[in-house]
Amino acid sequence: MDFRSDTVTKPSQAMRDAMINAAVGDDVYGDDPTVNELEQWAAERHGFEAALYTSSGTQANLLGLMAHCERGDEYLCGQQAHNYLYEAGGAAVLGSIQPQPIENNPDGSLDIAKLKAAVKPDDSHFARTKLLSLENTINGKVLPLEYLASARQFVDEYGLSMHLDGARVYNAAVALDIDVREIAKYFDSMTICLSKGLGAPIGSLLLGSKEYIAKARRLRKMVGGGMRQAGILAAAGKIALTENVEQLKVDHQNAKYLATELAKLPGFSVKAEYVHTNIVFAKLDESVDIKTITAKLADDGFTVTASNPLRLVTHRDVTKQHIELLIEKLNKYI
Template sequence: MNIMSFSSKVLFKFFNHAVVASSKPVRVRDAAAAAAPAAVVVQWRAVRRYHNFRKIINQGPAGAAHIRVVDLRSDVMTKLGPSMRQAMMKAVLEDDPMKREEKVHGLEKITADIFQMEAALFVPSGSMGNLIAVMVHCRERGDEMIVGDMSYLHIYGQGSSAQIAGVYTTTVATLPDGTFDLEQLELMIRHNYPRTRLISVENTHNIQGGRVLPLTFLQEIRALADRYGLLVHMDGARVMNAAVAQRVPPSTILQHTHTVMLCLSKGLGAPMGTMLAGPRDFISQAVRYRKALGGGTRQAGILAAAGKLSLLEMVERLEEDHRNAKTFAQALLDCDAPLFAVDMASVETNIVRFHLQEPSFSPSEFCDRMAQIGKGEEAALGQGVQVLMYPYFGNSVRAVWHLGISPEDTQLAIRKMQFVASQYLEEKVRAQ
């Protein structure tokens, strides 16, 4: 047996087992093993207003019959569905060393066609995709880009634009809807040293709760950039959510940008991978930077098969995530215990960001309680339910819907939220 057929058999066994295992209920005796990697309690440590996380320990009464986990921490928690596993398994079985690149090129062509751009490139991660875009657009060390002060690229990129690319970053205030004040943005543009080369926007906007950038705003940004000879890059990790929410093709959004990065591994359900798209000469240079950053991927045909399925079959279902998020947000407002504040107009896609109105009830404590199995919970809910969320930016809580979180899971999360709220208020009354 050669190594290729051996690895194919091993992967087949893994995929087959995973499909079967995913349908099994989680019992108490194996809950710690099955839920511990996913179940976490989050603790904040404020460092320059950013957050870090620690793992949650599965906590619950010893008599719990079984536990249901609803993981709303992030859409990167998406689990591979049967169709995705089958597409990847087929790619493994058909893996021909001479055709791996053809499969990746096929994915890149599909992406370019959907975006109505000249070319596209597969890269391992969104962070690398954004960094490559910065490196191509800002060719000289000391060049400058303008980004939102609450953008993912600025806050979570570990300063890679400066650290690796030698690009200076100027920030403009991010408004609640994810946009900028255009007059303030224009004042930031400089033609001396450093020289402004690039404006980066984020759509949908992560920290602002999945907000969709208005098309008029993007049109105005592009007109401003053209006037000053600048380039526009979109961190479009969730741009397909924006397209679904606005009921337009993604190309309608992207006609106002020069380049875009799209993550395949969030709501679109792929295990990993990101697409970077733009003009042909941009992609030609991006290939070289991908190589320099160690982004070349072996056995990429497997990932390309998953990415192709994501783009062709997983986009329309994002609307279900949006509906589930709105259902949960409305339940927060309708809760008998008036503990929660959420702006329904801001719930545009798959992210719900909300605040607790009780000063003594912190986001961390709320998330702890949602992740634990409380006393009397089984009697009230019919089973133990762990709902995993993160305490988030600005003393809030964030919950994110994705593939694998069904309407039934959403109802379980609502019932758990109502149980935690009533339990907290009962404890507060007893303490008075």
């Protein structure tokens, strides 16, 4: 019973069967029919001209930023953004692209006035501001469509492009009860992680214009991301997008239930209004010895990261019964 992340999901039997039977070829040559079909289908499904299958969300974001920006350029992002905090500084190290982080609001958004103030003037002293990168969901929180529209207006006003780190964009769409294209339409490029709540064992997609994806494909080869018979993996990715989206509703319901039950525990503080999707944060009092508690939970078959705030993530391999058992054990060990 692993609550660390939705990245720990196991592929379904349908995915395993599809992987075994996938038609394959050499994707670096463009010969893998399953990869080609996934890329074409994904582009059309999300309202873009083209798509690129990548090995990970980190790689997809790196290619996404590098395809928008040249050496010495800058992208605006949130201080909590995954492609700023948690991707080993790849854009700076490999792309020579400068991040300009802006403080995230409590709801995950970035203040438009602060973004405007951060855009650099056309002056040789400064990096060239080229891109705004948003994340949706961010720490499980959903950016409203009204905010996306205002961000689009901002980038258009300043001549910037806009990229979406959409690792959990389907969680956002499900939470808003809209088609994912209603989010995608505001962006020039977008990533989708297939291996989180959607359950594929590996892979992400980068979407954009034909010219943009052609550049990203060349960059993918440069950073060692060209794969050969990748259709074995892409077959699971297609199932993730066509068969596993409905599961996200259950994950969200379970997360809300988990948040409600955690809030009842002594020493646990949960802001339920920020539990939009499948990620729950609980702030712990000093009286809660989370390292000792997680060690005891491990003996009971639970995998939980010892942190404060405590981060728990629901997914297809975590049931309501698992949550009830976790709460029971937490009550025992607090």
